[in-house]
Amino acid sequence: MREQAVAPGGGDVSVTPAVSVNGLSSGYGSVAVLHKVEFTVGHEIFAVLGANGAGKTTLLATLAGLLPVFSGSVAYHGTDVTKLAASESARLGVGYVPQEASVFPDLTVLENLTVGGMIGTRPHEERLEEVFETFPDLRSKLHLRAGNLSGGESRMVACSRALMQDPTVLLLDEPTAGLSPLYLELFFEKVAEIHRTRGVSIVLTEQNATQALGIADRVMVLSLGVGSEPMSADAVTIDLLREGYQI
Template identity: 35%
Template sequence: MLELADVDGFYGRSRALQSLTMRVGNGDFFSVLGRNGVGKTTLLRTILGLMTRTTGSIRLDGEELIAKPTHERSRAGVGYVPQGRGILPNFTVRENLMIGTFASKASDGRIAEWVLDLFPILKEFMHRRGGNLSGGQQQQLAIARALLSEPKIMLLDEPTEGIQPNIVEQIEDVLIDLNRKRGLTIILVEQNLRFARRASQHFAILNRGSVAVGGPIDKLSDDLIHQHLVV
């Protein structure tokens, strides 16, 4: 599905990813873990083409993305839910959702009903401005917007951060169902180890912009957590 080989990602002249190599299989739920500042968000931004410069190879279903701009990567099937959600606060829920359809090759401009069924509160608030939603509701909107692009792979940057517990559980369940029942490939950056262990099939721990260790999620031992994740 997604293969990164010897990828370097740069902010200006500063190299933030260093010879990073990683493979995510079709239908995988893959968690990217690590302490703050090790390159987790940078990895997602690199996949989406949001860095100053990127070298190496990034292939999605065999298609090389490294030279493509962000909008072409999105249309190739990369969906993204950024840290902080990226909701347009002065746009209504409907208008925010419509933006997601623009990246879909097959969209007829309609908001797919099955996406709204995942988050019923969005139906109720279709004409409310995004900035007037709670944090949890904004996160649901961000996920729904990304799904409307009909992605092959979804990148999520700490989707449970700063959200009330009852909505966290709902978001976790939706993401797991999207992966298990709809076969959506997911890359999750997450500090919530309980969620990562519950949802993931595979993991990678980053350190200094490269993969320090990874493998099947049952190999994420307490020793590895203490070595690489505990502050």
């Protein structure tokens, strides 16, 4: 069922999903990778699972406004962003943490965070303190060059930079890819905590299905660019995952 958008002149915003993806197709050049993907995200953690090459990164980059939409639409809180630039989505409260290292290596940790804090008007210090509440380890690393951090630390900085934007929707592309088991556990906990304490809606892609299911409310399995019907994380069975992971 399609939730209604906010009616002109005001309406019940409680029924407007944080994210609405309708018949979304996108890809590279003229090659479609995503085929009519369809889901909505409310105040929840929504996990997109799928094997390597399934189209998870393509989906999140499209949602972030970095890839052109071939057909279909994307809306945040009822505002259609299909034709808007990525910077416009960011202003609407969409934080995006790409899969690949996304810190500025030559800037310090503090400078990296400052870049994120350029959006919005809430005092910078206040936002920084909240970031330290989530990632206390960063406080002692503020003046280090981001390029000298470990993989896990640099992932924390990338995530914190998105949080500095005061997002209402956070797009996390395989946040645990390549992390050591210790950081992997920590990161899943942090994602759940960010959702709980900040009330941010989260779209997360993952190959670590078991852990993702542990924190997600609902799940969609992406297979060769085709999305399954979203389902409750509790309802996902091993058979279903096996089916979805065949590419």
